[in-house]
Amino acid sequence: MFSFGSLFSLASIGLTGTNLNLLYISIILGIIGIVLFYFYFRIVPAKEYLHEEAEAAGYERSNEYVRDKLSDKPRELSWKIFLYDDSKSIGLRYIFTSILFLCIAGSFGVLMRVSLTEPSPTIIGPAQYNVLMTEHATLMIYMFVLGAALGLGFYLLPSHLKLKKDTMGVYTSFAYWIWLAGGLFILISRAALRWYFYPPLSLELTQVGGGEFAWLAVLGLELIFIGLMVASVSIIKIIAFDRSPDIKLNQMSLFTWSILFTVIMGVTSAPPLMVGLGMLFYDYFNPIFFITGTNTLLFTILFWFWGHPIVYMAVIPFFGIIYEILPKFTGSKVYSYNSGVWGLGLLLILSELVWGHHLLNSGLGIEWITFFTTMSFLVVIPSAITVFNFIATLWTAKSIRMTVPMLFVLNGIVDFIIGGITGVMQSFAPFNEQVHGTYWVTGHFHFIFIGITMGISFAAFYMLFPTFTGGRKYNVSLARWHFGLTALGSYIMAFAWSVGGFLGMPRAVAGYFGFFQGYQDASIIGGVIIGIAQVIFLYNIAVSWLKAPSTSTDNAFEQGNTGPTDSHSAELNKVPAVSGGK
Amino acid sequence: MNDKTRKELIWIAGVLVVLIGAAIGNVIYISMHNDNLAQNVDAHPTYPSNATIIRVDATQWSWAFIYANGTESVDTFNVTVGKPVVLVVTSIKGAEQFAVIHDLSIPKLDVQLYAIPGQNNSLSFTPTVVGSYYFECVEYCGLDHYEMRGMMNVVA
Numbered sequence: 024m025f026s027f028g029s030l031f032s033l034a035s036i037g038l039t040g041t042n043l044n045l046l047y048i049s050i051i052l053g054i055i056g057i058v059l060f061y062f063y064f065r066i067v068p069a070k071e072y073l074h075e076e077a078e079a080a081g082y083e084r085s086n087e088y089v090r091d092k093l094s095d096k097p098r099e100l101s102w103k104i105f106l107y108d109d110s111k112s113i114g115l116r117y118i119f120t121s122i123l124f125l126c127i128a129g130s131f132g133v134l135m136r137v138s139l140t141e142p143s144p145t146i147i148g149p150a151q152y153n154v155l156m157t158e159h160a161t162l163m164i165y166m167f168v169l170g171a172a173l174g175l176g177f178y179l180l181p182s183h184l185k186l187k188k189d190t191m192g193v194y195t196s197f198a199y200w201i202w203l204a205g206g207l208f209i210l211i212s213r214a215a216l217r218w219y220f221y222p223p224l225s226l227e228l229t230q231v232g233g234g235e236f237a238w239l240a241v242l243g244l245e246l247i248f249i250g251l252m253v254a255s256v257s258i259i260k261i262i263a264f265d266r267s268p269d270i271k272l273n274q275m276s277l278f279t280w281s282i283l284f285t286v287i288m289g290v291t292s293a294p295p296l297m298v299g300l301g302m303l304f305y306d307y308f309n310p311i312f313f314i315t316g317t318n319t320l321l322f323t324i325l326f327w328f329w330g331h332p333i334v335y336m337a338v339i340p341f342f343g344i345i346y347e348i349l350p351k352f353t354g355s356k357v358y359s360y361n362s363g364v365w366g367l368g369l370l371l372i373l374s375e376l377v378w379g380h381h382l383l384n385s386g387l388g389i390e391w392i393t394f395f396t397t398m399s400f401l402v403v404i405p406s407a408i409t410v411f412n413f414i415a416t417l418w419t420a421k422s423i424r425m426t427v428p429m430l431f432v433l434n435g436i437v438d439f440i441i442g443g444i445t446g447v448m449q450s451f452a453p454f455n456e457q458v459h460g461t462y463w464v465t466g467h468f469h470f471i472f473i474g475i476t477m478g479i480s481f482a483a484f485y486m487l488f489p490t491f492t493g494g495r496k497y498n499v500s501l502a503r504w505h506f507g508l509t510a511l512g513s514y515i516m517a518f519a520w521s522v523g524g525f526l527g528m529p530r531a532v533a534g535y536f537g538f539f540q541g542y543q544d545a546s547i548i549g550g551v552i553i554g555i556a557q558v559i560f561l562y563n564i565a566v567s568w569l570k571a572p573s574t575s576t577d578n579a580f581e582q583g584n585t586g587p588t589d590s591h592s593a594e595l596n597k598v599p600a601v602s603g604g605k
Numbered sequence: 606m607n608d609k610t611r612k613e614l615i616w617i618a619g620v621l622v623v624l625i626g627a628a629i630g631n632v633i634y635i636s637m638h639n640d641n642l643a644q645n646v647d648a649h650p651t652y653p654s655n656a657t658i659i660r661v662d663a664t665q666w667s668w669a670f671i672y673a674n675g676t677e678s679v680d681t682f683n684v685t686v687g688k689p690v691v692l693v694v695t696s697i698k699g700a701e702q703f704a705v706i707h708d709l710s711i712p713k714l715d716v717q718l719y720a721i722p723g724q725n726n727s728l729s730f731t732p733t734v735v736g737s738y739y740f741e742c743v744e745y746c747g748l749d750h751y752e753m754r755g756m757m758n759v760v761a
Contacts, residue, residue: 149748156745217745223722224705224747231665231748232703319706319722362613384708385719386645386726393635400628407620411613450627452635452642456717460708460743527712529743532751536739 045228045238045307052242056204063200072106089189097576098178099493108192110261114178115491116199118484121170124206125477128162129557131155136516136550142537150230152533153215160218161240163472164333165247166206171480172340173254176282178487179347180258182581183276184266191257198257202250208243212236217531219330220244222313222322226306241304248297255286277363281343284371285336292332292375299325323382331378338439338471339367341479342409345432348482349413351579352429353420362412369405377402383455392452399450406443410436427502431482434510438474442467445521460531462542463524466517473513473553481505481560486580488564494572501563508556516549643718646693646725656689656729663707663720663742664699666749680755684732691729696720708744711757719744732759 077088089109096111098104100119104112135155138147147155181189214237216225225233225241234240262275262283299322302312313322346357357363379387379395413436417423445467449455458464488497520528523542528535535543635642644650659682660671670682684690698704704722711717711730718726732738742753 144751149751153745153748153750215747219745221706221744223703224745227703227705227747232705233747314703320724323706359609359613384643384717384726385721386643386648386724388648389635389639389642389644392642393632396631396635397628400624400631403624404617404620408617411616411620415612447624447627451631453638453715456642457712457715459717460710461712527710527739527741529710529741529751529754531743531745534751536741536754 049238049242060197060200073108086188086190089192090187093189096182097490097578097581099576100491108196109189110177110181110186110192110195113192113195113199114174114176117170117174117177119174120199120203120206121167121174121480122484124162124166124170125480126557126561127210128159128167129554131159131162133550133554135159136547138533139535139543140547142535142540144533147533149533150215153217154213154234156531157214157216157218157234157240158210161209161214161244162206164218164337165209165244166202168333168337168472168476169202169247169251171476172282172285172336173251173258175278175340175344175480175483176258176286177254179278179581180261180282183279184262184270186261186265187267188265189261190265191260194253195257198250198253200250201246202254205243205246205248205250208246209240212239212243214240216240219323219326220300220303221326222303222306223319225303226310226314228307238304238307241300245297245300245304248293248300251289251293255289258282258286259290276343277346277357277360277367278340278343280364281340281346281367284367285340288332288336288339288371288375292329295325296329320382320385320387323385327378327381329378330381332375334468335370335374337476339370341435341475342367344479344483345413345435347580348428348432348486349416351486352424352426352432353416354422355416355420358412358415358419362408366405366408366412370402370409373398373402373405380450380455383452384459396450396452396455400447403443403447406439410440410443427497427499427506428482428485430503430506431478431485434506435474435478435482438470438478438513442470442474442517445470457527458524460529461524462520462528462530462546465530466520466524469513469517469520473509473517478509481509483580487578488567489574490576490578490581492568492572494574494576495567495570496574497567498563501559505556505560505563508552508559512549512552512554512556514549516546516553519543519545519549640729641715643726643728646727650727652691652727652729653689656691657684658691658693659684661692661694661709661720663694663696663709663746663753665702665705665747666742666753668709668740668742668753668755681758683758683760686732686735686759686761689729689731691727692716692718693725693727694718694720695725696722698722705746706744707742707746707753709740710743711738711740713738716740717743735759735761 073085073088077085080088080092082088093107093109093111098111098115100115104115134147135152138144138152140146144152177195180186213234215234216237220241225237227233228235228237262279266275303322306312306314313319346363350356377395377398379391380399383392383395423429445463449458449464449467485497485502489495519542523539524530528539528542640650640652658673662669662671667679669677669679671677692709694709696704696707706722707720709716709718709720714730714732716728716730718728720726736759738757738759740755740757742750746753
């Protein structure tokens with residue numbers, strides 16, 4: 024006979040201790056989440072607030088108000104962005120949340136560097152180091168990279184596409200909140216899994232394994248994926264159905280294309296890992312999938328099917344931003360619009376076919392190694408087309424203005440070339456055998472992530488700064504210091520890693536052989552310099568925001584520079600660059 | 606075809622030649638050095654018949670090297686110079702712990718193979734210079750992952 028008591032005596036079916044607590048906490052978290060969402064979407068007056076504003080402006084429907092008054096207009100940062108559910112407000116939410124998580128994860132990164140001053144762990148023990156390593160990687164990838172890419176997409180697309188509708192706001196808002204909840208789950212989970220989440224380690228819920236609350240990180244990651252899916256579908260809908268009929272496909276800005284390819288990559292490659300994470304979570308209760316041994320590698324395969332595309336999602340939107348920034352400061356069009364679109368499109372297709380190169384030494388077969396190393400060489404073709412397109416644009420330019428965003432762009436291109444070459448070298452099977460799992464790989468992707476992902480995000484942020492702040496200018500000399508120190512620090516750090524890794528210095532370790540200390544110390548200096556640079560950036564934002572507005576919020580970058588028929592932005596481009604903005 | 610398109614095509618052709626050349630070189634290497642790449646034992650890779658076979662059991666957090674005659678050493682092992690060595694690597698459960706994924710790497714000898722629970726991976730290599738070579742676990746495997754390292758001695 025069913026009784027309420029028997030529902031909670033789950034110990035009888037083998038659920039005890041940690042598993043039981045896990046189940047209770049999951050249920051409680053689930054209920055709290057549902058209640059919060061209910062409040063947010065029903066009782067919190069987001070819709071009413073917007074409706075009142077619309078009525079005050081003489082509109083009967085808030086949708087039309089959003090379209091005419093909000094949709095493609097510049098927006099500044101204020102608390103209203105949490106109440107409005109239009110694309111631009113949600114874009115701002117994503118952008119500023121991603122900056123917050125960049126600071127959190129970045130400070131974790133600096134802490135990790137500092138803890139490696141001695142070959143044996145001193146300041147920070149291995150348990151804390153492993154947590155910092157996991158959080159740095161996971162939060163950077165899922166909160167900073169995805170936040171910046173989606174945020175810039177939601178913020179810039181309505182103006183680039185002259186949106187005629189903006190009707191997915193509630194869903195996109197849901198996507199934002201669930202993405203944020205996922206990030207917070209990962210932050211508080213103190214998981215020590217590395218961002219791979221490989222079982223059986225992630226099933227080892229102890230201090231010495233994946234961390235006692237590693238399951239919370241698994242839940243958090245699943246939430247982030249749900250958020251990503253909803254946001255991606257929303258962006259695809261904006262681009263495919265909501266754009267102005269005046270804008271044909273071949274007139275869309277290159278940034279629009281890059282975001283379209285990014286979200287297509289998201290929806291096509293994340294589902295296997297979403298299923299994998301579900302199986303992993305089920306294993307906490309009833310270990311049948313990954314712990315029995317015969318199919319341990321299955322999770323790694325599901326993971327890397329997503330794990331490689333995500334690192335391309337961290338560069339493709341920022342290539343789009345580079346295409347948008349170049350015309351502004353070179354005074355000429357992008358060298359080849361078609362090459363730009365085809366380069367990014369091919370990158371989308373080929374980058375989904377190379378993920379197996381993360382598993383070359385796992386014993387998956389010679390055929391596996393042959394196919395994925397060959398594809399890894401071919402994926403360089405679209406990257407090279409894109410970089411040559413940047414270089415050709417700069418080459419044919421009449422004059423190049425060295426503004427702060429332009430410095431970030433030029434540095435990003437150089438970083439991408441270095442990181443790209445150190446990356447493609449790993450496609451050689453014997454070389455991969457030597458450097459896989461060493462700091463060589465860390466150096467390779469930090470060249471690209473700091474140069475392209477972070478650097479171009481900063482470039483976009485500086486471009487949009489007057490808009491975000493209602494017409495304030497940033498301090499140019501501080502911004503130049505920010506740029507210079509970030510670039511210098513990243514070169515020192517990533518170069519020291521690359522050389523050390525070439526000699527076999529393993530990554531993801533809390534201690535190391537004494538003879539590697541020189542490379543570690545050099546990278547500590549680089550890492551600390553990068554940290555100082557970001558403090559300068561935050562200080563610059565703070566003091567500039569306190570000044571009085573002194574420029575207009577109209578922005579060529581926001582209107583789109585690469586749409587061939589965009590006369591509005593062409594006029595804006597003729598305006599000489601204002602120091603400290605636009 | 607205008608001048609601009611021609612320049613673009615020349616660049617793309619140049620990139621294609623370099624990359625496809627590199628890819629072909631890589632495929633040739635793979636086909637000639639099969640035995641130096643990590644393979645599942647179930648796929649029956651072929652190795653030199655005079656090779657020393659060493660069984661490697663990875664646990665959290667040490668490496669055990671077991672020779673055919675039953676001698677076992679932890680976190681260090683000896684091989685003979687000029688004689689091929691076959692490593693057969695797997696991951697086993699330590700006391701109170703899990704069998705998790707490890708990755709054995711000897712960077713200076715270009716040796717790397719994953720230790721996977723329930724799977725035996727193998728490769729062969731021939732040390733040619735007498736000396737000590739460091740090896741390490743390069744797949745994160747829990748708390749003391751960084752201590753999962755040691756020295757291989759190549760003796761005459």
